Amino acid sequence: MQPIELISITKRFRTAEKGEGEITILSNIDLGVVQGQSTAIIGKSGSGKSTLLHIAGGLDSPSEGKVLCNGTDFATLDDRHRSALRNLHIGFIFQSNLLLEDFTALENVMAPALIAGKKEKECKDRAVELLNRLGLADRMNHIPGKLSGGEKQRVAICRALMNSPEVILADEPTGALDEENAGEVEQLLLDLVREEGRSLLLVTHNQDFAYRCDNVYLLKNHVLTKEK
């Protein structure tokens, strides 16, 4: 069973202007994220890469088609079950790290596991282990405002890995970082995914980063074509 499977996904948006109707962003897309492999989607700005990632993560709904997460169709779930599925099986990393500003790095990393109802001690041990592994041992009790961009992104990666999800969805994870930090984060992400046997679905402009993944798809004219 694939951790994430997109079947005949079409996404249309209603345009703001009255009478203009709808525009199609994605058209009849099929994509399977293979367990233990990394998959990159490349394409121009506005091509619908992020929309596809949001749909894959159950954050947005497709106009047509269905998204299966571990074989379960997101559309059939209520808020509680959909949230639980996202919490336990998917880790998100975005260009903007989206950390909780009042929480320390440690608390941010612990959040998904705490939400899942795991014991605080167990969560803390796992979070400390991840932060240590990503070189943030001395930054655990800092709030995001006191961390650099690279550190924040590493905290976001730790958070994404906290519940050991089958799949990590990453949207331009290095887009806001300088070259040195970007290189480090790219390597970290690929190593972690490989070492922990996770799947990665990556959306990026960065061709070099994309081609270090096992599979590469190009999103162009609303359709997805395999490049690698």
Add this chain to the structure above:
Amino acid sequence: MNPFVGIWSRKRIAKRGRLTSCMILIALVMAPLVCALIFSDSMMEGITSKYIYLSDGHIQLNAEHLTSVSSLIGPENAQAMVVSADEITSGYALMYSATNTSSVMIKGVSDSYFNDLRMKQITFMYNENPSSSNIKGIAISRATARKLDVGLGDRVALMIVPDDVKKVLRPVLVRIDAIFYSGYDQLDELLSFIDLDYARELYSDISSTTIEILVTPEYMERLDEVVSAFGSGHRISKWNEHNVSVYENFVTSRQMIMIILMLVTSVAAFYTASVAQQMVQDDIQEIAIVKLVGSSNALVRKSAFISVYTVTLAGMVMGICLGLLIGCNLGPILTWLSSLGIQSLSFYLLDFSINIPWLSIGLISLMLMVISFISIHISLSRTRHITPMRLFTTL
């Protein structure tokens, strides 16, 4: 409880000035409400006691059946129910001084009338050097003395309003041997006390004489049982039947005060809902992130609810404690106010023992808890519209 809910709620309370303001506001609303309840309840209890102990007793029995109480209700009932039974003769008179006139009730009482219970309700100042003339003595209130501009040892004329139409209206001269003060001018200015035998001379009709009965504390709220112990065939009235307008005023006042306090409490409770609403508005991004990492809407609502409800309850407890603290120390404040001699204060009893109305305080608190519980829940319903997609549409 989910550990994340606890951590998030604590962080919200710690970081938010608005939540602290909410707590302080609830405390500042509850404190005067509790204080007002203590004041009004204690004052009404106090006034009721003044009427009972100084004016009418708990029960009045017509003196046509004048005999010992135990012979009427049996010695066991008499011992269990009755503290004292005093014969009194009363009537009305106009009192004249050299400068002014006042209408008073003349109440003839024996020496045993002012027992310990009654003496707790009244303070007497006596004439240290009474003259040895044949003029009878009278005790008038401080309010009447002020009105007539007289003092201890002065003489005043009484125009006795006869209880028998055949009698002629006649003046008598009395000497002020005592001035009393019960703390409640409204009652005091109507009362004056003379010797029982002299009162019988002035008001000889049997209808002017009654037995004032004070009941034991156990039967104070069960006067009907005492009345029924006397059986039928007696003209008996309870204090509230004898003072219908006073009693009804108290009942109406209590109800009005409770309604007003409940309205104020409701406004405070609804305010908590607006705080919750504003908190959600401020936290849209945070809520979206928490949902992104897998929180359900129920968990988000629970956390927000706990934050606001905790400060509401904390504010309520603080307010009650503050109100009790002030309310229990009203004595010195009222003593100071009474010493100012402000005319409008004569409508209030300023000397009473503090009675904490736990039931009313509980009712108001319960109302605050229930209304804020419901209104916070309703105002938090909008969290379900906040989805993780907000993060990408607003960034």
